[in-house]
Amino acid sequence: MIVWLIAGLLGMATGLRIGWALVNKQSVVSSAMIVALGSLALVAALNWPPLTLLIDSALRWSNISIGLSQVALVWCAAGSCVMITSVASTRGPAVIRRIAALQYAVAAAISAVSLVLFFLSGLQPEMSPEEYLRHNLGSANTSLPWLVPLLYVMLTSALVLWAGMRHSNRTRRGRALFVFTVGIALLVAATAVLLIRAVRTSHLVGVGTAATLLGAAMAIVAAGSLLPAIEDWFGGRRELRLIDPLLTELERRQPDVGIGERPRGPLVFRVAERLSLISDALYLEATMADHVAAANLDGAGVDVMADADRSGVSRGEQAMAIAKWIHAGRRTPRVAGPAGQGHFPGMRWLGQPESCSDREWILEIARQYRALDNSAAAR
Known part of the structure; x- marks a missing residue:
């Protein structure tokens, strides 16, 4: 035996x-x-x-x-x-x-x-x-x-x-x-x-x-x-749970990114595909928010935070800024407005820091978003 x-x-x-x-x-x-x-x-x-x-x-x-x-x-x-x-x-x-x-x-x-x-x-x-x-x-x-x-x-x-x-x-x-x-x-x-x-x-x-x-x-x-x-299996299951709230919100606001999605297949590929969907949706949301901010400021560009230097900002703080922007607009029809606590921090803030890869950056944003979502649910 x-x-x-x-x-x-x-x-x-x-x-x-x-x-x-x-x-x-x-x-x-x-x-x-x-x-x-x-x-x-x-x-x-x-x-x-x-x-x-x-x-x-x-x-x-x-x-x-x-x-x-x-x-x-x-x-x-x-x-x-x-x-x-x-x-x-x-x-x-x-x-x-x-x-x-x-x-x-x-x-x-x-x-x-x-x-x-x-x-x-x-x-x-x-x-x-x-x-x-x-x-x-x-x-x-x-x-x-x-x-x-x-x-x-x-x-x-x-x-x-x-x-x-x-x-x-x-x-x-x-x-x-x-x-x-x-x-x-x-x-x-x-x-x-x-x-x-x-x-x-x-x-x-x-x-x-x-x-x-x-x-x-x-x-x-x-x-x-x-x-x-x-x-890989246990890590993939954990990452799917981690990114699910952020992916659900972004798919609601950008439904076109899910076209052609293949829900079945090896777990590692499914996680990679969902991370790619989040990346695409974040870029579309950022583009829309940038246009809204530019229109509100009469073509003067994005607000002060978008032009601020993020060299002294940690990876967690940068990801939290992106997560707050997405989380603040979770009840809006399309994109979060540029004003208020969840305003769009700017295109430069959306790019991942040099110390992490694309995958790690998306997971960090998803982690911060899930923390905000859990806090909101607890309240």
Whole structure:
């Protein structure tokens, strides 16, 4: 049950990466993540005894699923290595693709050597994966097929571990990379245990230790791969709730901005589309308010606040000025008047500060507007 749960998590993470690659432009990193996660999911599935027996019977070679697990583990290490080296590289896309192709070629050669050595070791009685490892590792005649793939997996995983720790940070993707790297660290530890068994020092560690470490590594790698999607989902739901009052008001006053809106689709795209609608509606409202102010002042331009310097104003204060202007006109047919507490602060105030992006600026305005809306509702 635990094996299938881990395989399911890895399969879900692989499916998300495939879906992302289909929606967006295919890249070396996306392909490498699909290879790494899919291969690790295959390792988990092949170690489920009923599936192991089914594959062995279908291919008419006892314990062939163990040899396939070796190959899958090699490709998991190769995909992880391609992913981390591509992310860390500063070279051009063409060079990165050539390096990735070289790494995959090495992995293919290691896989071929591993399968050849596995078949040369001869047929053995049908056993469970753990029994097979306990019976073969540490034996002079049967350890050789394990040395080549395990050495490759350990070396490449150690490289992934070093680069992953180096590039982890506090951003959303950085946190996911850190969790993924922790799983790779456990994979290195499991590989080290198997190597120790393979060189006939079996009295130090047991196969159960390696199996436990490998299971934990697969679960943590799956968690690290799913973490961005989970955070994006919860963050997207929170942002939708945040921008809903402002978007509702602006759509009431500028209904044309909603033409062609696609209400369905991935949550991240829906949030981005609604932020774009708010940006367009704010620009239309500002243009109308600017024209009204210019007409009221007989062509002299906008009021004094529009020409005031906002260099010493914080981002929150600037967003609050825009939010007050929108909030003051929430009962008007079209646009808030230029006079009063909620007067239009000017076009220069509508532009986002240099310290934040367009997305952060719209979210800040929505946050201030929601605070005003909640205060008004409380009163």
